[in-house]
Amino acid sequence: MRMNLGKIGAQESTSLVAIVLSVTGIFTVESAVAYANGNSTFLTVPASIIVGFLVFLLCLFAMNKLGVATFHELADRAVGEKLSCVFMLILSASLLFNAFVLLLRFATIIHSYIFVESDYIRVALWIFLPVLSLSLFGFETLGRMAKIFGVALLVLFLLGFVSATDGFSVHRLYPLFGDGAYNIAISSFKNSYKFIPAFIAPLVLSKGINGVKTVKKSVIIGSVFAVLLSFITQLVIGLTYEYTSLSNMYFPLCRLNMSLQNEDYFMRTDRIGVFIWLVAGVIAIAYYVYAAGFIFCKKTGTRDIRPCIVCFMIILSSLVLAEYTKLYAVLHGVISIIESNSFIVMLLIVLTVTLLGLLKRGKERQKE
Amino acid sequence: MKRICTFMLIVSSLFIFTACLDAVQPESYSYVFAIGIDKGKAKRYNYSLMVQTVGEKNDSSMVGSSEIFSAEGDTLFEAVDIIHSVVSGEMNFMRTSVIIFGSEVAKSGGAEDFSKVSFNSLRMRQSVKLLVAQGEALDFMKNLGSQYSQNLTRLQVDLVMDNKMGILPITSFSIMSENVMGGRLDPVLTLCNVAHGAKEGEDNAQNTSGVLRTGGMDSYVMGSALFDGWYMKGTIDENDTMYLLMARGQFEKGYMTYETKDKKIATLLIEKNADIKRKVDMKNKNVNLKVSLYCTVEFDETSSIREKWEENYKKEVEEKIRLQLERIAALVMELNCDSLGIGRLVSTKFYNTDAWEKYDFQEHYKEFKTNFDVEVELKDKNIITHMD
Numbered sequence: 198m199r200m201n202l203g204k205i206g207a208q209e210s211t212s213l214v215a216i217v218l219s220v221t222g223i224f225t226v227e228s229a230v231a232y233a234n235g236n237s238t239f240l241t242v243p244a245s246i247i248v249g250f251l252v253f254l255l256c257l258f259a260m261n262k263l264g265v266a267t268f269h270e271l272a273d274r275a276v277g278e279k280l281s282c283v284f285m286l287i288l289s290a291s292l293l294f295n296a297f298v299l300l301l302r303f304a305t306i307i308h309s310y311i312f313v314e315s316d317y318i319r320v321a322l323w324i325f326l327p328v329l330s331l332s333l334f335g336f337e338t339l340g341r342m343a344k345i346f347g348v349a350l351l352v353l354f355l356l357g358f359v360s361a362t363d364g365f366s367v368h369r370l371y372p373l374f375g376d377g378a379y380n381i382a383i384s385s386f387k388n389s390y391k392f393i394p395a396f397i398a399p400l401v402l403s404k405g406i407n408g409v410k411t412v413k414k415s416v417i418i419g420s421v422f423a424v425l426l427s428f429i430t431q432l433v434i435g436l437t438y439e440y441t442s443l444s445n446m447y448f449p450l451c452r453l454n455m456s457l458q459n460e461d462y463f464m465r466t467d468r469i470g471v472f473i474w475l476v477a478g479v480i481a482i483a484y485y486v487y488a489a490g491f492i493f494c495k496k497t498g499t500r501d502i503r504p505c506i507v508c509f510m511i512i513l514s515s516l517v518l519a520e521y522t523k524l525y526a527v528l529h530g531v532i533s534i535i536e537s538n539s540f541i542v543m544l545l546i547v548l549t550v551t552l553l554g555l556l557k558r559g560k561e562r563q564k565e
Numbered sequence: 566m567k568r569i570c571t572f573m574l575i576v577s578s579l580f581i582f583t584a585c586l587d588a589v590q591p592e593s594y595s596y597v598f599a600i601g602i603d604k605g606k607a608k609r610y611n612y613s614l615m616v617q618t619v620g621e622k623n624d625s626s627m628v629g630s631s632e633i634f635s636a637e638g639d640t641l642f643e644a645v646d647i648i649h650s651v652v653s654g655e656m657n658f659m660r661t662s663v664i665i666f667g668s669e670v671a672k673s674g675g676a677e678d679f680s681k682v683s684f685n686s687l688r689m690r691q692s693v694k695l696l697v698a699q700g701e702a703l704d705f706m707k708n709l710g711s712q713y714s715q716n717l718t719r720l721q722v723d724l725v726m727d728n729k730m731g732i733l734p735i736t737s738f739s740i741m742s743e744n745v746m747g748g749r750l751d752p753v754l755t756l757c758n759v760a761h762g763a764k765e766g767e768d769n770a771q772n773t774s775g776v777l778r779t780g781g782m783d784s785y786v787m788g789s790a791l792f793d794g795w796y797m798k799g800t801i802d803e804n805d806t807m808y809l810l811m812a813r814g815q816f817e818k819g820y821m822t823y824e825t826k827d828k829k830i831a832t833l834l835i836e837k838n839a840d841i842k843r844k845v846d847m848k849n850k851n852v853n854l855k856v857s858l859y860c861t862v863e864f865d866e867t868s869s870i871r872e873k874w875e876e877n878y879k880k881e882v883e884e885k886i887r888l889q890l891e892r893i894a895a896l897v898m899e900l901n902c903d904s905l906g907i908g909r910l911v912s913t914k915f916y917n918t919d920a921w922e923k924y925d926f927q928e929h930y931k932e933f934k935t936n937f938d939v940e941v942e943l944k945d946k947n948i949i950t951h952m953d
Contacts, residue, residue: 235918313685327576334568341569368749368909377917440918441746442739452691452739479576 199501200491201335202405207415209340210406212347213484214399214419215426220481221295221391222246222427223450224302224474232443235375237384239431243424244385249392250420252547256400257413259551263558266409268400268550269495275554282496284546288401289492291394291543293509294535296485298391300324300517302448303478310451311471317521321514324479329510331483332490333503336405339484350477354426357470358433361453365436375440390539393547396420398488401495450474486510595654598631598717600641601702602675603667608637609678610670612644613703615717616652617660631717633706641682658689662721664738665702665757666695668797677795680742691739694724697790697797699758708759708783723786724755731810731817731837732803734789745794748926749908753809756788756800791902798900801893808893811856811886812905812937814841823882833882834861838942845910845933852907852935856890859944874943887939894935907933 205213222242231238256268265271272281304321312320331339374381396416403412434449443449451471490505499505519528601613613635634652638644649656666675676695684691698705709720727733734753736744741752760783787803801809807819818836825831838857845852860882862874897904908926911933915921 309685313688323579327572327579330572330575334572338569338572345569368906368913371909371912372915372917372921374916375918377919439743439747439749441748442743445746 199503200494201333201337201487201502202402202491203335203337203340204405204407205337205340206407207411209344210399210411210415211418212343213340213480214395214416215422216343216347216350216477217395217481217484218246218249218392218419218423219426220299220474220477221395222423223430224478225295225298225391226431228446228449229444232440234380234440235372236370236435236440236443237373237375237381239370239428239435240374240381241384241388242427242431244381245389246392246420246424246427248386248389249396250416252389252393252544253396253400253416253420255551256397256547257409259554260400260409263554267403268397269492271554272550275550275557281550284550285492285496287542287546288394288397289489289496291390291539292398292485292489292492293513294539295391295394296482296489296509297513297516298532299478299482299485300328300513301520303475303482304517305520306448306451306471307475309447311468318518321517324475325510325514325517327479328482328486329507331479332486332506332510335502336402336487336491339480339487340405343480346476346480350473351422351426353470353473355429357453357473358429361433361437364453365433367436369437369439370432370435387537387540390536390543393540393543395485397547398484401492402488486513593654594657595652596657596660598660599663599665599706600661601635601665601667601698601706602670602679603701603703604669604673605637608643609639610644610675611635611637611703612641612648613706614645614648614656615706615709616656633703635703641679641687658687661689661693662717663694663696663724665705666697666754666797667702668697668699670702671697671754671790671792671797674795676741676792676797677745680738680795684738691742692737694755695736695738695741695752696755696757696786697800699756699800704759705757705784719782720757720784720786727786729817731807731815731819733786733806734810734813734815741792747908749903749912750906751794751903752792753813753902753904754790754792754797755786756790757784757786758788759783760785791897791900791904793900793902798902799896801896805893805896808886808889809897809904811858812841812854812890812893812935814843821886823878823885825878825881831862835859835886835941836861836944838940843910845907845914847911847914850929850932850934852905852910852933853938854890854905854935855938855940856886858886858939858941860941861944879941879943883939883941886941887937890937890939891935894937898931898935901930903930905935907935 222245226238226242231241256271259275260266260268260271263271263274265274269281269285272284275281276284300321303324304317307324308315308317308320331342376384399406399412399416400409403409406412406415430450433453434443437453438446438449446452451468486506486509487502490502490509493499493505493509494502516528519525596617597614598617599615601615603611603613605611613633615631615633617631634648636644636647638647645656664679666679670676682689709717724733724735728735733755736752736754741754744750744752760778787806789801789806789809790797791799791801807816810816811819816837818834820832820834823831823833836859838859841857842855843852894905907930911924911926911929912921915924
C-alpha cells in the first residue's frame with residue numbers, strides 16, 4: 198500500500214489544522230453575497246468555524262464510545278460498508294469542492310491583482326504544480342511544511358494588518374448586526390458546510406496523527422487560532438471599508454492599504470501579502486486534495502494514492518480553467534447549488550453516522 | 566528532509582523567474598504624475614497629463630520636473646490613445662499621485678464619470694489624491710513651476726504636510742468612492758488656485774487668497790471644495806477650511822486673530838487638545854459636538870491677555886470659535902453637503918442594514934441641528950510671561 202500517510206506529531210497537526218481552517222475561513226468569503234446586506238462576516242465566519250467544531254466534537258464522542266480509531270471505521274460500524282462508502286465518497290467530494298474553490302480564488306486573485314498581463318491559464322498552472330507536488334509527497338510532508346511555515350505566516354499576516362491601522366474607523370462597522378441577528382445565525386450554520394469536511398478529515402487521517410487524543414488536542418488549539426484569525430481578518434476588513442464598497446470588491450484583503458491617505462513604505466504590502474497567503478493556500482489546497490484522495494482510496498480499495506491525486510488535480514484544473522470559458526455561467530450555477538445545499542447534506546451524514554453508531558453501541562451493551 | 570528542501574527550492578525559484586519574462590526597463594516608461602480634467606470643446610473632456618521628464622542623471626534641478634500633454638476625449642482612454650502616440654516611452658500610471666478636476670467638471674459631476682475608469686487596467690493606485698481647481702485644471706498644472714518645466718514636488722509636499730497639520734483636507738479616490746457610495750459623509754476636496762499677475766504694484770491684479778505677494782509659483786493649494794455626492798456645490802477659503810476641519814475632527818493646528826472688547830489685538834495659535842466628541846440625539850434630531858483646543862497667545866504687548874485669560878478672555882474666544890463653527894455648519898447644510906459626517910453618527914443608532922437603508926438619511930439630513938461646545942485652555946498659563 199502506498200498511501201504516503203506517514204506520522205506527524207501534535208505541533209505539525211495543530212499548525213496544519215490552523216492553516217487549513219484559517220485559509221478556508223478567510224479566502225472563501227464571496228464578497229457579493231457576504232456584504233450584500235451589511236457586514237457581519239466578523240461574526241458569521243468565526244461562528245461557522247465553531248459550528249464545525251461542535252460537529253467534530255460530536256463525531257469524536259461517538260468514536261470514543263465505539264472505541265474506533267478513525268471516522269470511516271465509525272461509519273462502517275454505524276451504517277454498514279455500502280452506505281458508509283457512499284457517505285465517505287460524498288465527504289471526499291466536499292473536500293475536493295473546498296480545494297476547487299480555493300484554487301479558483303487564488304488563481305483569480307493573482308491574475309487580477311498581480312500578473313494582470315499574463316494569461317489566466319499560465320497563472321493557474323503556476324499554482325497547480327506546487328499543489329500537485331505537495332499532495333503527492335503526502336501527509337507527513339504537509340504536516341512538516343505547515344509546522345515550518347505556521348508561525349512565520351501568522352506573524353507576517355498580522356504585520357500586514359498593523360500597516361493598515363491608519364485607515365481604520367469604527368463607524369464603518371455600523372450597522373453592527375448587518376443582516377439582522379436571525380440571518381446572521383442562519384448564515385453561520387449554512388456556511389459551516391466549508392468547515393465540517395475540514396474538521397472530519399483529521400478524524401479520517403488520525404492514524405497519521407498518533408491517534409484520536411492527539412487529533413482532539415490539535416483540532417482544539419488549531420480551531421482557536423482559526424477563529425481568532427478569521428475574526429481579526431474580517432474585523433480589519435470591516436474597519437477599512439464600508440459594506441457598500443465591500444460588496445463590489447472581489448478580494449478586499451488585497452486593498453487594505455488603498456484607503457490610506459498618506460503614502461508610506463507600506464503602500465505595496467498588500468501585493469506582497471498575496472504571496473504569503475499563497476503559501477498558506479497551497480498547503481490548505483494540497484491537504485484537501487490529499488485527504489480526498491485518501492478517503493477515495495480507502496473506500497475503493499485502491500492501493501496507491503498517487504494516481505488518484507493526479508486524477509483529482511486534473512479534474513480540478515479543468516474546472517478552474519473553465520472559469521475563463523463559455524462554461525463560466527454553468528460552473529457558477531453548479532457552485533451556487535452546492536453551496537446552498539451542502540450544509541444539510543453534511544449534517545445528515547454526520548448525524549446519521551454518529552447517532553446510528555451510538556444507538557448500535559447502546560444495543561450492543563444491552564446484549565452484553 | 567531532502568525532499569522538503571528540494572520542494573522549497575523549486576517553489577521559491579518560481580517566484581524569481583517570472584519577472585524576467587517580457588522585462589521593460591524603467592527608463593522606457595513615461596510616468597504620469599498628474600491628470601487634469603477640464604470641459605472639452607469638441608469632446609466631453611480635455612485631459613491633461615503631467616508626464617515625468619527624464620533629465621541628466623546627476624541634475625538635481627530636474628527632480629520632479631515634468632511636461633504637460635493634453636488631448637480631448639469622451640473618456641480617459643481616448644485621450645491616452647492620442648497622447649501615447651506623441652510621448653516617447655510607454656505611458657505608466659503607477660506613479661500618478663493627483664487628479665485635478667476643473668471647477669466646471671466638478672460642478673457637473675465629472676468625478677462620477679471618472680470613477681468609472683478602470684484603475685486596475687491603468688495600474689493606477691486608488692489612493693490617488695483628488696483636487697479641484699478654481700478655473701481650469703490645465704491652467705493650474707501649467708503654473709506649477711517655470712514655463713517649460715512643471716514641478717509637482719512642491720504640491721505633493723504641501724498636500725502631505727498641510728494635511729498632517731490639519732490645514733488642508735485630503736481625499737483620495739478610494740475615500741471619495743466610499744463616502745459617496747456609503748451616503749454617510751460627503752467628500753471635501755482640496756481646492757487649488759492660480760494667482761495670475763500676483764505681482765506687487767499691478768492694478769486689479771489677482772492675488773493669493775486676498776493677499777498681494779511677489780515671488781514663488783502662481784499655482785497654490787488653499788481652501789476646500791464641498792461636494793454633495795459626486796457634485797461640487799461650493800468652495801470655502803482657508804480660514805473657513807480651518808473651522809470645517811475643526812468640526813470634522815481633523816484639525817491639528819491653526820491660528821486666529823483676536824480683537825478683544827477693549828480693542829486689544831492678539832494672534833492666538835490654536836491646536837487640538839483632545840479628539841472631538843460627538844453625540845446624536847435621534848429623538849430631537851440634535852447633534853452635539855464638543856471641541857477641545859489649546860491656545861497660545863503669541864503677540865500681546867502688555868501680556869495682559871495671558872494674565873486675565875480666565876476672567877475676561879477665555880469665554881470670548883470660546884464664543885468666537887463657537888459662532889464660526891456654527892456658521893460653517895449652517896453653510897454646509899444649506900448646500901446639502903454632509904461635510905461634518907452627521908450620517909456616520911446617525912448610522913451608529915441602527916442595528917441592522919435594512920432599518921438604516923429604510924431610514925434614508927439623505928431625506929432627513931436637513932432636519933438635524935448641530936450644537937457646538939468649545940473649550941479652550943491656555944497652554945502657557947503657568948509660565949511667567951513678562952519678558953522684561
